[in-house]
Amino acid sequence: MDLRQLQYLVAVAEEGSVRRAARRLYMAQPPLSQALLRLERDLGVELFTRTSKGVILTDAGRELVGRAREILHQVEDARFAVQSTASDESTTLRIGAVAGPLSAGELTRPILDAFRALHPEVTVKLRDTSFADQVDLIASGVIDVALVRCPIVHDEVEVIPIAAEPRALFVRSTHELASEKVLSVDDVTGYPMLALDAPEWFSGFWQLDPERGHSLVDARLAPVSTVQGIQLALAASQTVVTGCATMARFAPSPLIRAIELPDASPSVIGVAYRRGETRSIVRSFLDAAAMAAAENIAVLPNATSSV
Template identity: 90%
Template sequence: MDLRQLQYLVAVAEEGSVRRAARRLYMAQPPLSQALLRLERDLGVELFTRTSRGVILTDAGRELVGRARDILHQVEDARSAVQATAPDDSATLRIGAVAGPLSAGELTRPILEAFRALHPDVTVRLRDTSFADQVDLVASGVIDVALVRCPVVHDDVDVIPIAAEPRALFVRSTHELASEQTLSVDDVIEYPMLGLDAPEWFSSFWQLDPERGHSLVDTQLPPVSTVQGIQLALAAAPLVVTGCATMARFAPSPLIRAIELPDASPSIIGVAYRRGDTRPVVRSFLEAAASAAAENIALLPNATSSV
């Protein structure tokens, strides 16, 4: 039993549904279900009664949920207490951005400008992150906050969603689908996928694993962890993968085509921070990012605010 399993358990109990809990946690449903089954096997008890309308806690489940909430609160209190004893480093804020400006697309500039306007004396240090390390760098304290692309699942990291934009399908320019303008998920679900070098809860989302019910990643090519890696791999092989629509605008390539995928679940832009980090400079950035995204949402084509 670990903290992540306890967080999953509480989310499912509060939502009354594995599907809704997966959406709340920004993760695919299958790995969440598997994690709960492992927890039940480890404990030797059933925690839920599964029905067609959702899940209902058993007596054992209710007992564990109560204790899980207490444990999670104690862990958060301990983190806050430890951070309160740390030296004041509010004069600098280290900000990560997955794939650089693609992290929040056209919202990146107004978010950074909004924070700098509020805190002109704070030194902002920006760091480009990959799909693989965008969350771990926050959890480890290498960076303080990060503009990320969900889903994000980590015991030590929380995410505030600030915007949602459509996803697109990316293929090489000579692919048989390259002439299409718009496709549905059903149209592409059986095409071999390019694998992403990232945690499973992140890569499965972009590889359409939840919609398919399993992975269809081509294992002949190594997985990639950057936008440039995606472009190079797709140019070399007739594979497909989904990505945020921003990628087509910010990183265009004559070798790659972007095809609209309107029925795919959207790409959520979020701000990640260490759970329990209550430093004023961090909280100020979270508020500035959410406010700037809401005020400037029209800059991000076909996007909606999550605030």
């Protein structure tokens, strides 16, 4: 078992299809299938159940995918940290963005442009983060600052809110709620939720746990930690989950429907950094992000400034 096989495994699990995974990995389908078969043979277990519509993880497969993600994240963190030591800290800023451009939606570009205009001499290293690792990467020093989606609860991380936008409910296109345009929180608290692979203080918010008073996730589905994972899991189940309204614009899918949820507490966009951070370059990014968000708040539909 090697890292490449683990990467293949995760890609197939997230795509639900060897063909789609091969396209995502920029490789032919036969060698990908052969690599997965070798992995199953080496481990002596079946990782997938093959169907005419794709592949479904077995219990053993779900267990290995979870561990594979952890290993791949650790390897990426190590690579990123080692490369960072070769850079001059005064001329490099490592910026995380949860779910890439979904981190701040239409405000992402103005924020980055504002900082680059102030510091053209600084090398900006961007890193896409998942729901699960967006905070730990800051606390561990792998990244210097991050555009995040609140709530964030961590003793070593501070967050400056810069904007808030509405949340939406996401369901599969054939779900009984899919034809609705607008719903209230009370309308959906009885539906099973898709579990997010993230700390409880984060996942519970999006799963509407506080409004319900308890969790109601479908335990038959593995928790997901990416937008693509959300789309795939929703398309294959009757679960629902809330998300930022930006997701409907930046990651549209014919398999998924977004329904307005106006009475849900908003999705707050923040800039996170390590507690006690004193470097001027980090403080400059915090100021630039707050300023850019306030000045460009109109580009984020139905948003309000938190500055």
